[in-house]
Amino acid sequence: MEPKYNPKAIEVKWQKYWAESGLFKVTEDPDKEKYYLLEMFPYPSGKIHMGHVRNYTIGDVVGRYKRMRGFNVLHPMGWDAFGMPAENAAIDNNTHPAKWTYENIDAMRAQLKKLGFSYDWDREIATCTPEYYRWEQWLFLKMAENGMAYRKESFVNWCETCQTVLANEQVEQGLCWRCGETVRQKKLWQWFFRITDYADDLLVHCDQLPGWPDKVTLMQKNWIGKSFGAEIRFAIENSDEAITVFTTRPDTLFGATFMCLAPEHPLVTELAGGTDQESTVAEFVERIALQDRSAKALEGYEKEGVFTGAYCVNPASGRRMPIYTANFALMEYGTGAVMSVPAHDQRDFDFAKKYGLEIVVVVSPGGKA
Numbered sequence: 001m002e003p004k005y006n007p008k009a010i011e012v013k014w015q016k017y018w019a020e021s022g023l024f025k026v027t028e029d030p031d032k033e034k035y036y037l038l039e040m041f042p043y044p045s046g047k048i049h050m051g052h053v054r055n056y057t058i059g060d061v062v063g064r065y066k067r068m069r070g071f072n073v074l075h076p077m078g079w080d081a082f083g084m085p086a087e088n089a090a091i092d093n094n095t096h097p098a099k100w101t102y103e104n105i106d107a108m109r110a111q112l113k114k115l116g117f118s119y120d121w122d123r124e125i126a127t128c129t130p131e132y133y134r135w136e137q138w139l140f141l142k143m144a145e146n147g148m149a150y151r152k153e154s155f156v157n158w159c160e161t162c163q164t165v166l167a168n169e170q171v172e173q174g175l176c177w178r179c180g181e182t183v184r185q186k187k188l189w190q191w192f193f194r195i196t197d198y199a200d201d202l203l204v205h206c207d208q209l210p211g212w213p214d215k216v217t218l219m220q221k222n223w224i225g226k227s228f229g230a231e232i233r234f235a236i237e238n239s240d241e242a243i244t245v246f247t248t249r250p251d252t253l254f255g256a257t258f259m260c261l262a263p264e265h266p267l268v269t270e271l272a273g274g275t276d277q278e279s280t281v282a283e284f285v286e287r288i289a290l291q292d293r294s295a296k297a298l299e300g301y302e303k304e305g306v307f308t309g310a311y312c313v314n315p316a317s318g319r320r321m322p323i324y325t326a327n328f329a330l331m332e333y334g335t336g337a338v339m340s341v342p343a344h345d346q347r348d349f350d351f352a353k354k355y356g357l358e359i360v361v362v363v364s365p366g367g368k369a
Helices: 007-021 050-068 084-092 097-114 130-145 195-206 214-224 250-255 266-272 278-289 346-355
Strands: 034-036 072-074 149-159 164-166 183-193 230-236 242-247 258-261 305-313 320-326 337-340
Touching: 007 097, 050 072, 084 097, 130 149, 183 278, 195 214, 230 250, 242 250, 242 258, 242 337, 258 305, 266 278, 266 305, 278 305, 278 320, 305 346, 320 346, 337 346
Parallel strands: 034 072, 258 320
Antiparallel strands: 149 164, 149 183, 230 242, 230 305, 258 337, 305 320
16 A cells, blocks of 8 residues: 555546446436436536535535445536626637637536546536527426516616626625626516416425425525515505505504605606605615615615605505605515504614604504503
């Protein structure tokens, strides 16, 4: 035995043997229980980093363990190689996207092979190849035909420099994680999947996942976000229009004293137009458009808003309610409008105290004030 571990000798020897013997090649075998192991596909940015190594090492350990337990393990690798990131990288490097992407795939594949992971490389795919994305297109068309895919306008995190939409996690302190430029809210026509049709099935099966920690299943349920409530219409003063709100507490309707609209709500600029509040509202909307609008980020913001100059009418009490636009109202939750009940909601209470708005108590738990 060698006195010192020599990876260049030992690992090259055994990896060569694994490849030549087809040790990790998998075929159908009815005598073995099947086990499908898939980690996320890496984006071919050029080099493997330690985050990749950590993630794929964990998967490789699971794959080897299952093989030793007698399972027929399918452990493929592929490349998340489609879309704006590849095009932007190609532009930055003055290279055709295909050349840039495939060269990176070659480099990263060689690195993964050096790590000795137990992939069946015959199963390798790249999402930028027509052989792969033709099936994505086919599936999308089937979903569109059955009403599962639809278009609507919605606000997104937009990076003007990268010319792309960013997930909330890709916005760091209001800046694009890739280029460091300011991210703003932009309204775009987008495609959506009607996942809400499956909300009940998803919720039921959260409790049937074997071995999942309670904390994780609770996060999944919160992400699905099913709420029970009612829609209530508030007529806008001197207008034929009304504001529709979704609330899980219609029993507090008599305590609603003001209305808050998301800054992105289409009624905000319409209501403020031609009033003394027009410029103030426009400045507020523009400033909020540059903020991170994720629910998590909003938790840390001071609650603030401005009066639009318009009023609506509480359908239960007849109370004249001022309409504000507020940073804590989210367009993607409910209808983008919040029936504010300051006596029975901490956020609404803080906002009402800050702006001197009326507070009316309508629920008294246990007969106590």
